Amino acid sequence: MYYAVIIATIVTMALALTRALLGPSVYDRVLAVNMFGTKTVLLLAVASFLGGREDFIDLALVYALINFIGVLAVLEFFRKRVERNEAEESEVEA
Amino acid sequence: MTAAIDIASWILLTTGGLAVLVGGIGALRMPDLYTRMHAASVTDSLGAILVLVGLMLQGGLTLVTAKLAAILLFLVLTSPTSSNALASAALLAGTRPMGDRHGPDSGDTP
Amino acid sequence: MTELFGIFLLTLLVITAVAVVRAQNLFVAVMLMGIASLLIAVNFFLLDAADVALTEAAVGAGISTVLFLSALALTVDREKAPKTKVGLAIAVTVVAGLVIFYATLGEPRFGDPNSPVQTHVGPWYLEKTPELVDIPNVVTAVLGSYRGYDTLGEVFVVFTAGIGVLFLLGHGRVRRSLEEETRQNEGLRHYLIPRVIGQLLIPFIILFGLYVQFHGEYGPGGGFQAGAIIAAGMILYALLEGEKHALTVIPQKVLLGMMAGGALLYTTVGIAGMLMGGNFLDYSVLNDNPVIGQQTGIILIEAGVGITVTGTLLAIFHAFAARGD
Amino acid sequence: MDILGLFNYWVFAILLMIGFYAVLAKKNLVKKLIGLALFQSAVFLLYITVGKVEGGTAPIFSATAEGDLFSNPLPQVLILTAIVVGISVTALGLGIVVRIKEEYGSIEEDEILEMDQQ
Numbered sequence: 001m002y003y004a005v006i007i008a009t010i011v012t013m014a015l016a017l018t019r020a021l022l023g024p025s026v027y028d029r030v031l032a033v034n035m036f037g038t039k040t041v042l043l044l045a046v047a048s049f050l051g052g053r054e055d056f057i058d059l060a061l062v063y064a065l066i067n068f069i070g071v072l073a074v075l076e077f078f079r080k081r082v083e084r085n086e087a088e089e090s091e092v093e094a
Numbered sequence: 095m096t097a098a099i100d101i102a103s104w105i106l107l108t109t110g111g112l113a114v115l116v117g118g119i120g121a122l123r124m125p126d127l128y129t130r131m132h133a134a135s136v137t138d139s140l141g142a143i144l145v146l147v148g149l150m151l152q153g154g155l156t157l158v159t160a161k162l163a164a165i166l167l168f169l170v171l172t173s174p175t176s177s178n179a180l181a182s183a184a185l186l187a188g189t190r191p192m193g194d195r196h197g198p199d200s201g202d203t204p
Numbered sequence: 205m206t207e208l209f210g211i212f213l214l215t216l217l218v219i220t221a222v223a224v225v226r227a228q229n230l231f232v233a234v235m236l237m238g239i240a241s242l243l244i245a246v247n248f249f250l251l252d253a254a255d256v257a258l259t260e261a262a263v264g265a266g267i268s269t270v271l272f273l274s275a276l277a278l279t280v281d282r283e284k285a286p287k288t289k290v291g292l293a294i295a296v297t298v299v300a301g302l303v304i305f306y307a308t309l310g311e312p313r314f315g316d317p318n319s320p321v322q323t324h325v326g327p328w329y330l331e332k333t334p335e336l337v338d339i340p341n342v343v344t345a346v347l348g349s350y351r352g353y354d355t356l357g358e359v360f361v362v363f364t365a366g367i368g369v370l371f372l373l374g375h376g377r378v379r380r381s382l383e384e385e386t387r388q389n390e391g392l393r394h395y396l397i398p399r400v401i402g403q404l405l406i407p408f409i410i411l412f413g414l415y416v417q418f419h420g421e422y423g424p425g426g427g428f429q430a431g432a433i434i435a436a437g438m439i440l441y442a443l444l445e446g447e448k449h450a451l452t453v454i455p456q457k458v459l460l461g462m463m464a465g466g467a468l469l470y471t472t473v474g475i476a477g478m479l480m481g482g483n484f485l486d487y488s489v490l491n492d493n494p495v496i497g498q499q500t501g502i503i504l505i506e507a508g509v510g511i512t513v514t515g516t517l518l519a520i521f522h523a524f525a526a527r528g529d
Numbered sequence: 530m531d532i533l534g535l536f537n538y539w540v541f542a543i544l545l546m547i548g549f550y551a552v553l554a555k556k557n558l559v560k561k562l563i564g565l566a567l568f569q570s571a572v573f574l575l576y577i578t579v580g581k582v583e584g585g586t587a588p589i590f591s592a593t594a595e596g597d598l599f600s601n602p603l604p605q606v607l608i609l610t611a612i613v614v615g616i617s618v619t620a621l622g623l624g625i626v627v628r629i630k631e632e633y634g635s636i637e638e639d640e641i642l643e644m645d646q647q
Contacts, residue, residue: 013216017216023232036242037265044249047249059249059424065405065408066266067265069440072443074269077273077277
């Protein structure tokens with residue numbers, strides 16, 4: 001039964017990867033990466049039960065905690081870019 | 095009793111897997127960013143909750159279950175926040191939801 | 205069955221790698237590298253390398269993306285269309301690829317228990333660890349004790365790379381007035397929801413980092429992973445509250461001290477072994493009971509590794525982030 | 530299964546070559562570093578693959594895995610440290626790229642070479 005969940009998860013990973021490759025906008029790709037991260041958490045959790053080494057659930061926990069940082073870094077990147085563009089525009093006007 | 099818990103856990107795991115798959119298909123097939131985000135959130139919330147609760151039933155009253163509960167808590171907290179951050183970034187950058195009749199490209203000013 | 209999952213995921217990895225190289229938009233390439241890192245970590249896990257997967261998770265998910273994005277923010281985020289011909293590069297790549305392909309035909313089959321790798325020192329480590337070091341995680345035992353010299357070298361490489369980045373990008377530059385600094389450098393303070401949730405997560409990330417640090421003898425973990433996780437937690441704080449606040453919490457001076465201090469702690473443990481009559485990095489002499497001596501030594505050097513890695517990764521991040529404004 | 534017994538090595542070869550191609554053919558310096566990171570990952574995968582034993586489990590003793598077959602811990606130790614070293618060295622490379630951008634105003638290799646010749 002674990003196999004069913006694992007197969008569903010890796011097929012979804014493939015679908016998310018397709019979305020990341022197709023785009024079209026950068027936000028779609030960020031969404032796909034985010035989704036891929038959650039699927040990784042699930043896959044690692046189920047795989048550690050499948051292998052009989054439940055104590056390795058730590059890995060899934062790391063991803064659950066740290067995936068968030070990537071999204072915030074993206075947000076900060078967009079914010080900086082918007083700010084820089086605004087600064088350049090105001091320089092042109094002045 | 096253990097058989098009942100096993101059956102419940104299998105049901106949860108299977109439906110969770112199904113929810114994950116459905117969300118994945120949705121994220122691929124939906125027409126624009128915001129609808130895709132909606133589909134992806136099915137895998138992040140419903141799918142993750144079902145699968146992790148199913149695993150918790152398998153784990154029994156151990157440290158593993160506590161860690162699974164922590165994973166569930168963090169996922170439930172972070173994935174909607176990520177969606178929110180992403181959607182607000184996209185909206186600020188000028189991506190309009192489909193069918194938004196007051197967008198800059200739609201032509202009819204409110 | 206697990207092998208089939210591995211094969212499927214590796215195929216996805218190859219597709220991702222091709223897409224990374226083809227992407228003209230560097231931001232997209234970095235995002236796809238994030239996916240590649242996740243796939244690699246899952247593969248490590250399926251190949252029984254829990255410790256390595258934990259390291260890849262801690263480094264690949266947070267720090268690597270953050271560093272690449274800060275570098276892109278300082279340079280450009282689009283690659284220019286290639287003007288030169290790539291024929292020669294393709295030819296060289298294909299020839300080299302064919303040579304490697306030919307070489308793989310002579311390699312032992314996947315998972316072969318009689319391959320040269322498995323019949324050398326590996327079984328000895330597995331057999332002797334319960335007797336000599338007596339900790340459950342053999343990877344930590346090998347890392348800290350049997351191959352302590354290697355690890356010392358790696359710690360100094362990390363330290364040197366950190367110093368190099370600080371030399372290149374400077375630290376402690378003359379700052380503008382405090383007001384301007386706060387205005388320019390506010391991070392994501394105006395994004396209320398991410399800020400609240402992020403602040404909620406930071407203590408848990410750091411707590412978990414400490415757990416990984418001190419649980420490394422019993423489960424997957426150790427100084428390298430813990431350092432990366434704690435650094436990721438502090439980077440999250442810097443992203444949310446802005447550079448200035450993060451540097452108030454841990455100033456650059458402290459970070460420099462951590463970089464050097466961890467490496468020094470490691471070396472000191474080695475020299476303490478010499479002073480007490482053993483060899484350099486021989487922990488058996490640290491206690492009357494050699495097994496407890498080994499365990500003490502491993503805990504101390506893992507702490508040194510963790511401190512250096514945290515300090516270096518944070519100092520590198522601040523060097524990039526402070527350059528931006 | 531015999532053909533598939535070498536699949537991991539082939540994936541490693543392909544990844545290695547993709548990274549190598551990026552370093553050779555791409556003119557953008559950040560792209561070169563990304564190629565280098567891919568190259569690195571390929572080597573990591575090779576090491577972990579050769580350490581795997583069929584039917585083995587991770588080399589961490591526990592109550593549930595007593596007396597099992599364990600995979601080789603040595604390659605894992607080497608790669609564990611190499612990952613952290615890898616990110617530090619990549620950061621150093623990115624630092625150099627940032628400085629180049631500040632001095633030359635470009636991170637395309639051919640443009641920089643042209644400016645140097647003038």
